[in-house]
Amino acid sequence: MKVKNTLCFNNVKVGVGLRHPHFSYIEENLSHLKIDFFEAITENFLSTKGRPFRILCKIREQFPIALHGVSLSIASSEKIDWDYVKKCKTLYDEIDPCLVSDHLCWTGSSAHNLHNLLPFAYTKESFDLIAGKIEEVQNYLKRPLLFENLSAYFTLKNSDFSEVEFLNRLCDRTGCGLLVDINNIYVNSINQKFQASNLLNEINLKHVRQIHLAGHEDFGDYLFDTHSRPVIKEVWHLFSDFMMKMQILKQSETQVIMPRVLLEWDEDIPEFPVLEAEAGKIFSLLAGLEE
Amino acid sequence: MDHKKFQETFLNHFRNTHPSKDLLEMIIPIGKLSSGKVLEIYKNDYEARLLEALQENFEALWFVLGDELFFSLSQKYIDAHPSQVKDLRFYGNSMEQYIRKIEFLTNEVPFLSDLASFEILFWDVFHQASQSYQQINLQVMEHEMERVKFLFRSDITFFASNWNIGEIWKARNQEEELGISLKLDSIKIDDSFYSVFFKKNDFVKICYFNENQYKLLKIMKDKSVSLGEVLEMIPITPTEIKNLFMAIVKEEIPLILVK
Numbered sequence: 001m002k003v004k005n006t007l008c009f010n011n012v013k014v015g016v017g018l019r020h021p022h023f024s025y026i027e028e029n030l031s032h033l034k035i036d037f038f039e040a041i042t043e044n045f046l047s048t049k050g051r052p053f054r055i056l057c058k059i060r061e062q063f064p065i066a067l068h069g070v071s072l073s074i075a076s077s078e079k080i081d082w083d084y085v086k087k088c089k090t091l092y093d094e095i096d097p098c099l100v101s102d103h104l105c106w107t108g109s110s111a112h113n114l115h116n117l118l119p120f121a122y123t124k125e126s127f128d129l130i131a132g133k134i135e136e137v138q139n140y141l142k143r144p145l146l147f148e149n150l151s152a153y154f155t156l157k158n159s160d161f162s163e164v165e166f167l168n169r170l171c172d173r174t175g176c177g178l179l180v181d182i183n184n185i186y187v188n189s190i191n192q193k194f195q196a197s198n199l200l201n202e203i204n205l206k207h208v209r210q211i212h213l214a215g216h217e218d219f220g221d222y223l224f225d226t227h228s229r230p231v232i233k234e235v236w237h238l239f240s241d242f243m244m245k246m247q248i249l250k251q252s253e254t255q256v257i258m259p260r261v262l263l264e265w266d267e268d269i270p271e272f273p274v275l276e277a278e279a280g281k282i283f284s285l286l287a288g289l290e291e
Numbered sequence: 292m293d294h295k296k297f298q299e300t301f302l303n304h305f306r307n308t309h310p311s312k313d314l315l316e317m318i319i320p321i322g323k324l325s326s327g328k329v330l331e332i333y334k335n336d337y338e339a340r341l342l343e344a345l346q347e348n349f350e351a352l353w354f355v356l357g358d359e360l361f362f363s364l365s366q367k368y369i370d371a372h373p374s375q376v377k378d379l380r381f382y383g384n385s386m387e388q389y390i391r392k393i394e395f396l397t398n399e400v401p402f403l404s405d406l407a408s409f410e411i412l413f414w415d416v417f418h419q420a421s422q423s424y425q426q427i428n429l430q431v432m433e434h435e436m437e438r439v440k441f442l443f444r445s446d447i448t449f450f451a452s453n454w455n456i457g458e459i460w461k462a463r464n465q466e467e468e469l470g471i472s473l474k475l476d477s478i479k480i481d482d483s484f485y486s487v488f489f490k491k492n493d494f495v496k497i498c499y500f501n502e503n504q505y506k507l508l509k510i511m512k513d514k515s516v517s518l519g520e521v522l523e524m525i526p527i528t529p530t531e532i533k534n535l536f537m538a539i540v541k542e543e544i545p546l547i548l549v550k
Contacts, residue, residue, distance in 0.1 A: 047378050049420035051493040071377040077295035084377055112302055112373040115340045116333050121317075126294045153329045154318045158292070191321035222322045224332075 007247045009286035013037055013260045015066065016279050020044075023055050025272040030062055035279050037098060039262050042069035045095075046087045056095065064098035066210065066260065067091065068179075071113075072102040072137070074147070075120050075130050078109055080137060089141055099210055099260065101146035101179045104130075104167060121156035122166040134174040146209050148179040151187045151216075151225035164202045171207035178203065180259070181212035182242065186235050187223045196238055205246050206255040213239060213282070214264040228267035230278055240285055247289075292317060304330055305337070306373070341369045344379035349386060349410050354463035355400065364396070380418070384411060402454030402480060409456045412448050416488055416495050419446045424491075424545045429536060431548060437519030443512045444545035446490040449505070455482040457499060489545055498542045503527040504535040 015037035018026075026033065038059055045053055045067075059065065071084060092100060108114035120126055138144055147170065149163055161169070167178055180203060182196075189196035215229030231239075239261075250256040263279045292300065292313060300314045315326040324332075345365045346353055353361045368389055376382050387408040390396055396403055422444055431439075450456070458478045485505035488497040500508070503525050510521045522532075539546060 043378050047380060048418035050418040050490070052418075054421065054493065077298050081377075106298060108374075109298070109302055111375060112305065113375060113377065114302075114305065114333070114337050115374060115379065116336055118301070118333070120294065121297065123294065129294060152321075153324075153332050154320050154326065156297070157317055157319055193322075221324055 007244070007290055009243065009247065009258070009290060012243070012258050012286055013064070014279055014282045014286075015039055015064075015260060015262045016275050017041075017068075017262065017264045017266065018056070018059070018065075019266070019269055020052060021269050022272045022275070023051070026059060027055055029272075030059065033063075034276050035063075037064040037066060037260060037262075039066040039068050039264075042067045042088055042091060042100075042102075043071055045091055046084075060095055065095055066099040066101065066262070067095065067097040068148075069100070069102040070115075070117065071107060072145075073105070073107040074102065074133055074137070075104065075106040075118075075126060076109065077106075077129070080133055081110065082140075085137055085140060092141065092143070099146055099179075100141070100143065101148060101210065103150060104147040104163070104170070105150050117150050119150055119152040119155060122159040122161040122163060124160055127161070127166060127169065131170055131173050134170065134176050138174065138176065144176050146177040146179040148181050148212065149184055151181070151184040153191065153222070155192065162199075162202070164199055168202075168204040168207065171204065176207075177209040178207045179210040179212060180208055180242070181214070182239050183212065183214040183216055183231065183235050183264075184225060186232075186238060187216050187225050191222050196234075197241065200238060200242050200245075205249050206253060208246065208259045209257065211239065211242070211259050211261045212264055213261065214266075226267050227264045231263070231281075236281075236285060239282075240289055243286065244289055305334060338366070338369055340379065341374060341382060342366075344382040345369075345386075348380065348383045348414065349407060351406050351410055351460050351463045352386075352403065355403065355406065355459060364390075364393075380414065383407075387411070402452065402456065402459070405452040405454055406456055406459060409450055409452070409460065412450055413460075413488070413495055416446055416448050416490055419490050421490055421492055422446065422545065424543055425547065426543070427539060427546055427548055429540060437517065437522075439518045440515065440549040441508075441511050442547040442549055444489060444547075447512070447545065448488050449509050449512070450484075450486050450488065451502075451505060452484045453481070454484060455480050456484045457486055457497060458482075458484075460497075487544060491543065496542065498538060498544060500535065500538070501531065503531050504538075507532075507535065 013036040015035050018038040018040040040056060045056055069088065103117045105117040106120055107116060107118060134145065147167065149167060170176060171178060185196050185199055213231050213235060214227040215231055217224050217226045217228060246256060246258060250258060261282050263275065263282065265275055297317065300311050304311055304314055318326040318329065320326045320329040342365050356364065368386065372385065374382055387404045390404040390407055455478060462478055483502065485500045485502055486497050487500065487508060488495055506525050507521050507527055510516060510524060
């Protein structure tokens, strides 16, 4: 898909995940890093005022920071954990993040946190429950949240909607936004046997505010979303098609905003320059789309 | 099965060895995997995350026990302690009490629970904010020594053990920094350990004292008494006092003099 001389991706912001093995490097090289923003894991900064928090604040002086949570558990059948949400709000007030996000999932219960992003059935019942909870949290935070699609190793037979349909509807009803993880979609497409591009076509682009890219591992029987490797070529293709679509639609739809793009790497973390170079591929790829 | 029931059943699966038949029937597993197998993926991932947290939170325990024993202890701890924390930094906070209950470990490695307790305190101090420091004026003390009291900065933490926890902690660091394998035999493990630690810039400063010096400071902190009052409680020598105050200045222990 190519549209001559009309597309410009200059304004797309590219970032990387902030991970503690890189703290010293980042602190020493802050003024000449070749990225536009960082994304930090919210939970890593909720209970510290020590070095991690000091470095986060120092980075924030020069870079926008997106805060990405893993514990909101918005799809839990339990009530909202207000103690957690209040801690998040304090952090948001201190850091003034450019985006705040979590996942469309549940993570266990107050008695047993499974520290996993767990799928659930996309039913009318769960929709009403989750939409209500999102509205409550957003009202308290006085800002919209983004929700990320999962990599899931099972689905539920009693779902009334697809995950994308569920997410689109949640955004329509609550004003929340979408964080589209393209690697998760690719992993699910192989594991669950569907066309990733079809699913990406179903996403309501006006809700998309951020994109995640990452690598995964092939365990033979299935792909596992490890964030431990470079992004694979199939995911790059899906990403470039998606960005083209967004840019084309942006020209006619004022509600479409070009999303921030983030490269995640959480296991077997390489040196920061390797990560920076991988993020550099995003800049190059977007520049290539303009030609 | 409604939303709430599904989540309850799923959680029960984690606690029980036998998966629920209802749960297995509700699930559409990925690829060629069975429902049981995909639930196992989540369970394995859960256990791996908690093990990783324990490895980070208890580096010195890991160093002392070695991989096999540490992983075995961790697995038992994970089985007995479902995570109730959101921040995995806090997972393992009852490790000290848990170790005390394991007779075999307490007999074989009697300092292990103290070491766990030390590591928890160490990381608590590490994650506190850096605070300002004002050097203490010893000349003021010389004239009104008996009346002097100290205000202790909030991050100052006391830790004492009958075992040489400080050397074990250092050994685990040296092994990492020097890339050499250290044996515990090279450490005088049954020397007592009296320490005060606090935040210095980004890091945690550990100061070593003898028993009298440690008690003097601890009583002054806990009871808010003057130096004169505490000297009546502890048989401390003038040399020990002199060395204590020299260390306070040299190590920049964040105390404030109050007259």
